[in-house]
Amino acid sequence: MNAEVKAAVAPEKKEFWRWQENTWFDESRNWRDGSIVTCGIDVGSVSSQAVLVVDGELYGYNSMRTGNNSPDSAKNALQGIMDKIGMKLEDIDYVVGTGYGRVNVPFAHKAITEIACHARGANYMGGNQVRTILDMGGQDCKAIHCDDKGKVTNFLMNDKCAAGTGRGMEVISDLMQIPIAELGPRSFEVDEEPEAVSSVCVVFAKSEALALLKAGYTKNKVIAAYCQAMAERVVSLLERIGVEEGFFITGGIAKNPGVVRRIEKLLGIKALDTKIDSQIAGALGAALFGHTLMQKQGAKKAA
């Protein structure tokens, strides 16, 4: 008898945390008609973005997950958008690197911190009335004040801990087995608003969420409790620096209404709207800085 032993096949693991990588460009324009093409590349701890600015206006971008090394993440992010529009590296006049991997962007002319870049990007996205920016990134979160030009006047960052950041939301998404983009809307589908989970620590929140499920909370209610906790944490950061009117949120979590609405409620201020992907703020700011630098000093072609 030929007993056929089938190799055990692991069930396909769904990755609920996986957010949408995306590429966009302005089909109404042709970059070849522009005179200055600049690029900003934001290599963050979780996501990387390449943004192209033509003559000081957003032209296109690519946003993807950061790989295991910064130079490749920078290259891949840029390649993704260049391929779509038939651009080559030598067509770009000036490249600015930003984010954690800013000094490892191989073809960058200059590195500028993500704090300055987010402020500049927010100034473009939300207009020159933006004064307070909350950047909710993958592994950190920053509160920034800026002037009407988008120049940073003050800032604060969270310390040494990923609590209240994008990575925390990814963990909850996986734990609840709900796609990350659905977390925000589902957090409002509750019979009553729960108390915030007491810990936003990425590690402890996981066990607390499980305990709540056991205690009879619906998934939606657990998500609501987590969104509330995240909102409370970032609001305490914001309150240390003070919130001025003209409030704008950048970073991946700006796409999560479950957190954004709760922040607004706690602050009593509505965040300014934008049609542009909030995740590209840093790279957009970098590209805009590149444009200004190019106008002021000129630069060699990137190579």
Place this chain on the structure above:
Amino acid sequence: MSDGLFDQFKHWYEKRHEYAREWKLRTGGQVVATMCTYTPEELLIAAGMLPVRVLGAHEPQNVTEPHIFGMFCPFCRDSLAQGLLGRFDYADGVTLTQSCIQYRQAFNSWRMHVPTVQWDYYLPMPNEVQSSHARAAHYAEVQSFRSFLETLTGNKLSDEKLHEAIAVVDENRRLLRELFEYRKETDPKVTGVEALYASLTAQFVDKREHNEALKKVLAALPKRKLNRPEGIRFMTIGSENDDVAFMSMVESVGSTIVIDDQCSGTRYFWNESKKDADPIKAIADRYCDRPACPTKDYPSHTRFDHVLGLAKEFNARAAIFLQQKFCDPHEGDYPDLKRHLEENGIPTLFLEFDITNPIGPFRIRVEAFLETLTEDELF
């Protein structure tokens, strides 16, 4: 490229335990672990001893939790850890002059749990040095310390020996100030890291040797040219700081640290003693008069104008607070001191320090702070 002018100090800093062991072998004298820079080192030096300030090692450790709380400042925990780990096994004695209560408890653990220490002495210096009774009280305490050392060694600590020791220590203070004077210049001839090496090593190297090394450096400085951009001129403010990695990072991203108000720097050596026929009075008064630590700065806050004065005198463009996490005395001063500096045109950055520090995230903050001060060409 470094010209190696400060290599001796760097070497002492990196090999401080080896230095102390070698000193002990060479001289046969006692080594005394000192906690807090209010320790009247003059007496120890007059008694033929080597005062060695306890500093941390900036390594993760798991030995202090049974003895002091995790919410004591990192300097307390790191200092105690060094004792418990046997890094000061050459120290014959340990002494603390009162400053903050947490460090006193670190000292108490030291004397209870570091078996190699043969003797200990707690010098209860008044914290309210502004009180009209403070000088008399401190005089009596320093006198008691003198008696203690005489009994311990069996030798009289004569006025003559004390005057000699005062002269050596004052010379060290004077030379360090001369060195720091060079930092006032545009494109200073001394970097913040180099100055830190010099002022820190003064706290554990034999002062006579240290003075000779300082003289060599001072003789070479007039012709020295550092080929590095000055960038933004920073001041650092805080308690103890020997985080060379942090200082180097700050000076590598477009700045020069030109002055400090820290007990690892200027607060340690800024003032000399005033001439007095009575050496104990000269010593006791000197410590009451020195630039104050926040624990000894009330009811009036003399620090605020002193710090601002230093910033102006050394032409610092901005200041960085190196706040040891959970250091209550400095945290208490911070809001008012920050306001005082900012109202007088010195922007500030606040960084919270632990035993080990995340250089990467700190770098982002420092660079972003620099951008707020410089990057006008971006707009």
